[in-house]
Amino acid sequence: MYRTHTCGKLRITDVGSPVTLSGWVQRVRNLGGMTFVDLRDRYGITQLVFNTENDAGLCQEARSLGREYVIQVKGTVAERSNKNSKMATGDVEVLVQNLVVLNSSELPPFTVEDDTDGGEELRMKYRYLDLRRNPMRKNLELRHKMALELRKFMDMQGFMEIETPVLMKSTPEGARDFVVPSRMNTGQFYALPQSPQLFKQLLMVAGYDRYFQIVKCFRDEDLRADRQPEFTQIDCEMAFVEQEDVLVTFENMTKHLFKSLKGVTFEEDFPRMSYADAITYYGSDKPDIRFDMRFVELTGNTSGKGFQVFDEAEYVGAICVEGCAGYSRKELDQLTDFVKRPQIGAKGMVYLKYNLDGTFKTSVDKFFEKEDFETWAKACGARPGDLVLMLAGAKTKTLTALGELRLEMGTRLGFRDKTKFSPLWVVDFPLLEWDEDSQRFYAMHHPFTSPKLEDVALLETNPGEVRANAYDLVINGVEIGGGSIRIHNDELQQKMFEVLGFTPEEAESQFGFLMNAFKYGAPPHGGVAFGFDRWVALFAGVDSIREVIAFPKNNSGRDVMNDAPAAISPAQLDELSLELKKRPGK
């Protein structure tokens, strides 16, 4: 038997018991006459004691142990004379009588400690060592428990988890597909699913009116801190529901996860905000409402005074930053630089300091009068001591830039507290999005999203104005999930394809199987999908989803541990009847 207890188990009540422990050597402290060894496994750390008075030879052996050696010890639990209140096992130690080195270890390239000295790259290359660290272990435990609580809740609500294929058919809409060549069907390819969207709708047709799945999805697009090429979704669909039913069901699910994993309860319903309002007041379809700082439009109050930037602007907007009138020139310059970064792209920033003595200091003093400043301040609800920041320009771009500035100010002022959670439903998304490059509409969500009944007529006249029965769950400015009520009517679906510029033949070849299924009694249905990795990251309080994925890909989509992706052999290519245009460089 390798162990009678784990390394996190022993307590003062075990004193006197003979025990066997196995684990990794965290650290050896050699004090000359005696040697302490911290023995670690995923349950905790237990201190081992070796004493020359008891067994000089054994003590000598203990001194030669290196970091991360795997050892097994037999000994007796004893009460410590110096207790360590910082450790769960800190009241006891094991007096070792027998030591076996199960495996030695090379010196690890970084310290396997909570506060590791390892950089990102090394941690990824030696991920199995990184995963030994408590922070990573806790993240994966959280992930496991979230999945468990989720399944418990969904089961209680009558949802069935059903697996859908990973090898499926490529579809042109949405993200780029990962494709898999088929050996048996020469020249043909499977695609990995971007989501099980079509299958879950088919399950609705099949009568499985409450489906969910914790499922891997794949998108061949560039990565971000919150985007991996393969990621996990909580995919859900319900039949015989309206938008309200879906929102209520998954708000309850969200509350259950918050309560069971974070101990957070929400007394009130989650607030809801239309997409239009989100853009107007926060410049984003995923506003962080942990703090307010809404936009105020000043377009009508800023022109005609000879300040060209404002005169020519389609939109002039402001945020009021409370208590920041004392900002220095340097701080304001920093903010100006921030909004002028190419990623944000504002041309400049105008500030208005509403000083405590009631006077104004602005960057446009020579163009405007005190009365103008008073008007602006009043519109923004600014009081003495506040700072008003203004951006101007093309409407869409300026709103986005002002949204970034708002988030930056929220961060600077400490409003974006990771321990505070502000969920929000964003509703009434537009159905379609105009794409300048290809001069056509794209489905904002996907082509099966239903338009609002009252907007259907607009499909003919003004498709861009049509609102969808689509919704997102946003928490702390992170898009946690989104979904829609689907089209279940063949005629409306055809209309939708038409608006999207599909010929009937294209629609038939891409989605014919779904259209066909809809002819056999498709119930009204809708659903939602949540980004599981993002959600775990949010709960774990980490900024990158890599921290909650055991073996993630790096910035360039590579697994730096096993060096995937890699070239395949000519024989493999041959079997697939594939020929490369050019050989990879390495």
Added chain:
RNA sequence: GGUCUGGUAGUUCAGUUGGUUAGAAUGCCGGCCUGUCACGCCGGAGGUCGCGAGUUCGAGUCUCGUCCAGACCGCCA
């Protein structure tokens, strides 16, 4: 595809207007130490300054290219 940041000891980093033998901390190795728990003290080893060109009497430092890593934009729910 683009913008930005970084690459120096095993690791995390510092390195001044370009100037002698490139430093610190930590880790590692050796010695001492019987109550440590980030043990302590003494000593030691450890460097192709990512790679390649260029400028220069002289490059870790400046220029160009390239590779790698990270953040973001485009892209992507």
